[in-house]
Amino acid sequence: MPGGDATPVEPAPLHPSLAPLVWMVGTWVGEGLGSYPTIEPFAYTEQVTVSHVGKPFLAYAQRTWSVDDGRPLHAETGYWRCASDGAVELVVAHPTGHVELALGTASGTSVAMASATVAGTPTAKEVTEVHRRLAVEGDRLRYELDMAAVGRPLGPHLRGELVRAAGERRP
């Protein structure tokens, strides 16, 4: 399978359109805190991977585990794209039965996104809005995610701080 897991190939150069997000490429590990008015606060460990194949998108995958017992918690997966003038597009699927389409802007080594579409399956909880902010300083990535869900207004949900995985170089 060309380019598949079993056949390493020469890494493709980053697509030029992705320059505003190059600082995000890599594997990131760390911890986060979740909260919302309707739930008990919780702590999690997290791994985020942002990768590319030379085409004009970054592949994004995230997983979290409970700090308490290592059981899997959330995951999400999708793609980042860049339009012109620092405009950024994000599409994400969530195992909770949601899709999220967000638009925003990159500035330096940070990006701020606001959902334009959030849709849920019949068994999914009501989520109406998601805002994300990510910023990298050196080898440290910090993010904040705010959410409007289950009838509550937009408010803090997740805060995380990750570091570039050992052995990785900045792109």
Added chain:
Amino acid sequence: MPGGDATPVEPAPLHPSLAPLVWMVGTWVGEGLGSYPTIEPFAYTEQVTVSHVGKPFLAYAQRTWSVDDGRPLHAETGYWRCASDGAVELVVAHPTGHVELALGTASGTSVAMASATVAGTPTAKEVTEVHRRLAVEGDRLRYELDMAAVGRPLGPHLRGELVRAAGERRP
């Protein structure tokens, strides 16, 4: 990272709600043909992985490569969920800037899905509807994907036939 790539853990049992889709779990490789009234037909190789972590969703990832020169073509990533009575939910993110939320029904070792929501970013092409049919017989997975896009009505877009990757057992 518990459960992460670096730390293999004992595989969790499949969540009971996923019984209607157990036949889909695995790694699948094969070939497909793409067509649409607005493009030249094209052939691709493909890898599909459907996996789980014991929670009530299946993680889904797909990649395709050109048969001609092995260059990456499409990819998509998301999650399958089961509701009651064979009802199935699918959420997918596409690197083309689309999110797709589809509802359908599992029957035996097949599933038929129709999009309930398709949304695209400002730089994405117009896609308004996606229908998917997947069926497994033995170690062979066949699928068809129809699409309504760029002003055309719902019609054939992708047809693929994959086999369970070598060394994999049926779940």
